[in-house]
Amino acid sequence: xxxxxxxxxxxxxxxxxxxxxxxxxxxxxxxxxxxxxxxxxxxxxxxxxxxxxxxxxxxxxxxxxxxxxxxxxxxxxxxxxxxxxxxxxxxxxxxxxxxxxxxxxxxxxxxxxxxxxxxxxxxxxxxxxxxxxxxxxxxxxxxxxxxxxxxxxxxxxxxxxxxxxxxxxxxxxxxxxxxxxxxxxxxxxxxxxxxxxxxxxxxxxxxxxxxxxxxxxxxxxxxxxxxxxxxxxxxxxxxxxxxxxxxxxxxxxxxxxxxxxxxxxxxxxxxxxxxxxxxxxxxxxxxxxxxxxxxxxxxxxxxxxxxxxxxxxxxxxxxxxxxxxxxxxxxxxxxxxxxxxxxxxxxxxxxxxxxxxxxxxxxxxxxxxxxxxxxxxxxxxxxxxxxxxxxxxxxxxxxxxxxxxxxxxxxxxxxxxxxxxxxxxxxxxxxxxxxxxxxxxxxxxxxxxxxxxxxxxxxxxxxxxxxxxxxxxxxxxxxxxxxxxxxxxxxxxxxxxxxxxxxxxxxxxxxxxxxxxxxxxxxxxxxxxxxxxxxxxxxxxxxxxxxxxxxx
Numbered sequence: 239x240x241x242x243x244x245x246x247x248x249x250x251x252x253x254x255x256x257x258x259x260x261x262x263x264x265x266x267x268x269x270x271x272x273x274x275x276x277x278x279x280x281x282x283x284x285x286x287x288x289x290x291x292x293x294x295x296x297x298x299x300x301x302x303x304x305x306x307x308x309x310x311x312x313x314x315x316x317x318x319x320x321x322x323x324x325x326x327x328x329x330x331x332x333x334x335x336x337x338x339x340x341x342x343x344x345x346x347x348x349x350x351x352x353x354x355x356x357x358x359x360x361x362x363x364x365x366x367x368x369x370x371x372x373x374x375x376x377x378x379x380x381x382x383x384x385x386x387x388x389x390x391x392x393x394x395x396x397x398x399x400x401x402x403x404x405x406x407x408x409x410x411x412x413x414x415x416x417x418x419x420x421x422x423x424x425x426x427x428x429x430x431x432x433x434x435x436x437x438x439x440x441x442x443x444x445x446x447x448x449x450x451x452x453x454x455x456x457x458x459x460x461x462x463x464x465x466x467x468x469x470x471x472x473x474x475x476x477x478x479x480x481x482x483x484x485x486x487x488x489x490x491x492x493x494x495x496x497x498x499x500x501x502x503x504x505x506x507x508x509x510x511x512x513x514x515x516x517x518x519x520x521x522x523x524x525x526x527x528x529x530x531x532x533x534x535x536x537x538x539x540x541x542x543x544x545x546x547x548x549x550x551x552x553x554x555x556x557x558x559x560x561x562x563x564x565x566x567x568x569x570x571x572x573x574x575x576x577x578x579x580x581x582x583x584x585x586x587x588x589x590x591x592x593x594x595x596x597x598x599x600x601x602x603x604x605x606x607x608x609x610x611x612x613x614x615x616x617x618x619x620x621x622x623x624x625x626x627x628x629x630x631x632x633x634x635x636x637x638x639x640x641x642x643x644x645x646x647x648x649x650x651x652x653x654x655x656x657x658x659x660x661x662x663x664x665x666x667x668x669x670x671x672x673x674x675x676x677x678x679x680x681x682x683x684x685x686x687x688x689x690x691x692x693x694x695x696x697x698x699x700x701x702x703x704x705x706x707x708x709x710x711x712x713x714x715x716x717x718x719x720x721x722x723x724x725x726x727x728x729x730x731x732x733x734x735x736x737x738x739x740x741x742x743x744x745x746x747x748x749x750x751x752x753x754x755x756x757x758x759x760x761x762x763x764x765x766x767x768x769x770x771x772x773x774x775x776x777x778x779x780x781x782x783x784x785x786x787x788x789x790x
Contacts, residue, residue: 241306243610243617243735244265244305244308244617245305245306247261247262247265248262248299248302248305248308249305251299252299252300252302252305259296259299261612262299263292263296265616265617266295266309266312267288267292268616269309269312269313269377269382270288270291270292270312270316271284271288272373272376272377273313273316273317273320273373273374273377274287274288274291274316274319274320274373275288275373276361276369276372276373276376277317277320277366277369277370277372277373278320278323278369283323286323287316287319287320287323288316290319291312291315291316291319294315294319295311295312295315298315309383309387310383310384310386310387310390310391313374313383313387313390313391314390314391314393316391317370317374317391317392317393320370321370353414356414356417356418357410357414359417360410360413360414360416360417361410361413362413362438363412363413363416363417363438363439363443364406364409364410364413365409365440368406368409368410370392371392371402371403371406372406372410374387374388374391374392375388375403375406375407381618382618385399385400388403409443412443412447412450413443415447415450415456416443416446416447416450418456419446419449419450419453419456420446422455422456424453424455424456425455426449426453426455427449427453427456430445430446430449431446583662583765583769583790584769584790585765585766586766586767586768586769587768587769587771587787588665588704588760588768588769588770588771589702589704589787590702590703590704590705591704591705593673593675593676593705593755594755594756594758595755596748596749596754596755596756597748597749597755597756598755598756599746599748599756600667600745600746600756600757600758600759601759602759603666603667603738603741603742603745603759603761604761604762604763605738605763606666606713606715606738606761606763607633607715608633608634608635608737608738609632609633609634610632610633610634610735611630611631611632611633611634611635611636611714611735611736612630612631612632612735613628613629613630613636613733613734613735614628614629614630615628615733617734617735618732618733618734619732619733619734620730620731620732621654621720621722621730621731621732621733622722622724622730623722623724624722624723624724624725624782625721625722626721626722627719627720627721627722627781628719628720628733629658629717629718629719629720630714630717630718630719630720630733630735631714631716631717632714632717632735633714633715633716634713634714634735634736634737635666635711635712635713635714635735635736635737635738635740635741636711636712636713636714636733636734636735636736637709637710637711637733637734637735637736637740637741638654638709638710638711638712638720638731638732638733639670639708639709639710639731639732639733639734640670640674640688640706640707640708640709640710640729640730640731641729641730641731641732642674642688642689642690642697642727642728642729642730643727643728643729643730644689644690644691644694644695644696644697644727644728645690645694645695646728647726647727647728648690648694648695648696648697648727649695649697649698649726649727650697650698650700650726650727651697651698651699651700651703651726651727651729652700652723652724652725652726652782653699653700653703653723653771653772653786654720654721654722654723654731654772655720655721655723655772655773655774655781655782655784656718656719656720656770656772656773656774656784657718657719657721657773657774657776657777657778657781657784658717658718658719658775658776658777659716659717659718659773659774659775659790660716660717660718660775661714661715661716661717661718662714662715662716662765662790663712663713663714663715663716663718663769663770663773663790664712664713664761664767664768664769664770665710665711665712665760665761665767665768665769665770666711666712666713666741666759666760666761666767667710667711667741667744667745667757667758667759667760667761668706668707668709668710668711668745668757668758668760669707669708669709669710669711669741669744669745669747669757669758670707670708670709670744670757671708671744671747671748671751671753671754671755671756671757672688672707672708672753672754672755673688673705673706673707673708673754673755674687674688674689674697674705674706674707674708675687675688675689675705676688676754676755677754679754688708697727697729698727700786702786702787703771703786704771707757707758709744709757711736711741711744711745712770713761713767718773719777719781720733721781721782723781723782725782744757745757745758745759769790771786771787772784772785772786773790774790775790
């Protein structure tokens with residue numbers, strides 16, 4: 239979380255800045271939706287509870303004394319609304335069918351497989367109180383909440399929270415065992431479930447747990463079971479449902495009252511359109527609060543097109559990749575038709591570069607104007623699946639952090655692409671204390687790198703592609719959309735708006751601090767600074783088809 243940015247936004251919203259209030263609601267709605275959705279498992283009341291939470295937060299924003307505590311304050315409001323909803327339910331509503339199943343949304347919308355799918359489905363078997371706690375712990379292990387914030391939201395001490403979380407984890411593991419058993423072929427399980435109606439509940443969880451404890455077939459683990467917290471880290475925020483709206487009519491709040499509370503005309507217009515989602519069109523991609531803004535009469539997005547592979551498959555190497563890649567290729571200049579001669583921007587395109595000496599300190603990073611970057615992915619957008627994307631707008635620095643998983647699926651990388659560029663985009667620095675082809679600390683014979691190793695396979699870059707570092711930094715003056723084009727080797731990206739000071743601090747972490755190498759400055763401070771590969775001003779239906787050496 240960029241605490242400095244959100245502190246400024248919250249302070250401005252409290253002072254009556256309606257644009258800041260817009261940003262505040264847009265930025266934190268997805269977190270609230272996921273907490274409530276997971277706690278209620280997608281029940282029909284989710285929308286009502288989310289709306290009431292956001293309305294109460296906006297209405298009481300002036301009472302918040304410390305902007306740094308906004309997140310825990312907002313989460314506490316959400317949990318109070320969840321508990322109030324439980325107290326208000328009548329016996330008739332206890333039998334009311336859910337409009338949707340949040341566990342199923344998690345599986346389908348995030349395309350989960352294997353044990354991550356198992357964890358999501360196991361949520362159905364938890365009691366309501368455990369689901370409430372899991373909705374917070376889920377975000378804690380993903381780095382969205384702290385244990386202090388979790389405890390405050392539940393209204394207990396951190397010590398008591400630790401006990402509650404441990405007990406909930408034990409019941410979650412039992413539920414995972416039930417999911418595995420039901421997916422199996424145990425000959426005795428059919429007799430146990432003969433009268434089961436197919437709806438998970440605590441009674442049947444106990445019955446099936448007894449069967450698992452006494453059954454050699456179901457109790458035998460046929461694969462290594464990964465701890466739930468490690469799996470949850472890779473399960474990001476679930477998209478807002480299509481057509482999700484915030485209605486100001488709920489909770490007795492009228493448009494006039496909302497206006498007096500500080501709601502802007504833009505936000506009021508968006509929230510009061512019954513068929514339009516947040517800010518005229520909202521959705522969230524895996525790993526972040528990704529909000530797409532489009533007018534209500536905009537045509538639906540075109541179906542995804544089968545991509546044209548930009549990388550050739552290559553067999554895994556049997557020895558360690560070299561520390562340095564191929565010698566530098568000459569920079570490719572734009573054609574006269576692509577760029578005016580009077581505007582040199584885009585004349586330089588990054589190419590394969592040689593790894594610098596590990597002990598070479600980076601050059602000074604030039605100063606560029608910074609007014610800040612707004613990310614539709616919020617302070618941290620995690621993009622783990624093909625098609626995940628985030629739109630960045632403003633003037634300032636952006637960090638794109640690489641996570642490559644050849645152990646999950648090795649092979650050729652289809653690189654991410656920058657599309658719909660308006661303005662200018664530069665590749666200013668590389669950091670993270672290592673290039674992805676550097677040997678990992680402690681690896682036998684240095685064979686394992688961030689690109690893989692002989693035992694798990696390698697990630698293979700397209701020919702001529704610049705070797706990425708753990709952290710790649712870019713400077714944007716305008717707007718652009720970054721899309722994850724995964725196909726072949728499994729990889730993920732985490733996108734953070736940042737600032738120059740953070741870039742300088744990162745690239746200055748060299749071997750004396752235990753890192754593998756110092757970072758690298760690419761920025762010349764002029765329009766001749768490198769332009770990223772795979773960038774275009776066009777908006778192709780399939781971002782994976784963007785050429786490697788672009789002309790902007």
